[in-house]
Amino acid sequence: MLEIIDVSRRFGDFVALDKVSLNIQAGEFFTLLGPSGCGKTTLLRLIAGFDQVDEGEILLDGKPLTALNPEQRPIHTVFQSYALFPHMTVAENIAFPLRMTKIAKPVIDLMVREILEDVRLPDKAKHYPDELSGGQKQRIAIARALVNRPRLLLLDEPLSALDAKLREQMQIELINLQKEIGITFVYVTHDQGEALALSHRIAVMNKGEISQIDEPSVLYSCPDNRFVADFIGQCNLLDATVVSVAEKQLRISIAGLGELDVCANPEIDFAVGDTCALTLRPEKIRLAAQLDITDDEVLFSGKVHDMLYLGDVTVYIIELANGVLIEAMLANDAPGRTRLFDTGDAVQIAWHTDAGHLVA
């Protein structure tokens, strides 16, 4: 539905977007994810029409958008600051886009009342924005952007100003809202957890380019490259060299750890001698004082170097024989007070040959 074709945008010498292309399907919850300065907000502003592309084309339903002003695009934005008009009541704020379209006053009133019901704030119509809580402002901003049914809703880090509890609640509301109304959402965030939780598909961006576009579970378990592996979730990145290549398995050599077997990445053809990196999620590593392993596991001994108690889980940083540090994670799911290891304890770690994912 929304096609972005080879779009570039430069600010002086700084390349904010470098030939970015992507396709967003109708009804999709699509997220642009990346660190600050990766170009995600620039791309959002180009779609909204606040900024002009230097090169490339943006098509909505096959029609070019680039020549249209923001007010001519059937696209609305939910701003990070909410951007509610402080001199207008909630009802006037929501009525704003309707007034711009010359809809009759009684119809406007009806639509405003309906959408206020939808966001469960029917009694706030006459309040001013500064009388609302953060979560309420958020809902009003979304209501205002959705009231005249745009083709596309852009959301620019809309939950970043809310505290953790409220954010989770709003995430669930957003998912349900999007499902109900079926409008395509393009969501911008730097919070990978939020992106994984909300999206149908995520485009991970880095330095003005797209690193990978995939469903959340694919991004997490099969990152295309080191950047994605590192940016999404916690990840051990081990530099390695390919020693031998079989059909489904490779043998790699990691400095300090020696040679070990890993499952091949079907996307990349490695040759003997290639450098690569093994990406290994902390929760896929087994950790115990003494481990029995199966044939397709690899085992290393080390000691606890550091630990981070996070409540539900504890992250252990294990120092292996040659100073290599590996993060492993254990759930604190045993009954009673759990304290499994202490700093300095000797431990063993093991992982399955297909636990890791090889990237170039």
Added chain:
Amino acid sequence: MAKNNANPSKLLIAAGGVVYMFLYIPLAVVVLFSFNDSKLNAEWVGFTWKWYDKLFQNGDILHAAANSLIIALISALLATILGTLAGLAIYRFRQKWLSALVLGPIAMPDILIGVSLLLMFILFNVTLGMTSIILAHVSFCIGFVALAVQSRLSGMDQSLVEAARDLGATPFQAFRLVTLPLLKPGIIAGGMMAFTLSIDDFVITFFTAGVGSSTLPLEIYSMVKIAVTPEVNAVSTLLMLVTLVLITALSRISPTVLRN
């Protein structure tokens, strides 16, 4: 520390008292003696309204007051319009030289502005009178209005205008429905500031006034040349009252503007 802040020492209170006395005793004296039933500003004789009575029968003073009011109203109006536009331009184009040009006259000594305006009026053959005074007042008030508007603008969330455009407003609609209402306190404050600056300006008016266009401050000055009569006290008290009312209104509308 917090206790110290809440209960300042007696010395500090005394020092503050002295400064405030220094500031306000002269004003209090003027007000007091405007009600004094004596021609001399020497000792208190008794309460009277007669100086105010005399004041309202003095054609010259009434004429000057009318002039002052007309000049202040027109030049405040013009300065508000031009200053608002200037403030918008400074904010929008973000050029240092632009704001320096607009705000420069604020820092300029009045005597310099007065002399240079006089030279310019002579150069361009402008007859000195109400028009020349109004032009002069507009020129030094624009900067104050621009400052008030611009400080209001820079405190405004830029995404508000973008939100308006995003929701279907043309650039003009966005300005009329969002920018302008949000600027209103700044514009009103700037306008009132222009009014008070204009109504009690002496130096610049002195250089740009002509025959028959004497304003209240000029008139008071010419009366004082002979002696500080109780009539002068009375007119000063009234002028003080008008300014006070305006300043109070101004601070209600936009405390930040005054603080800046």
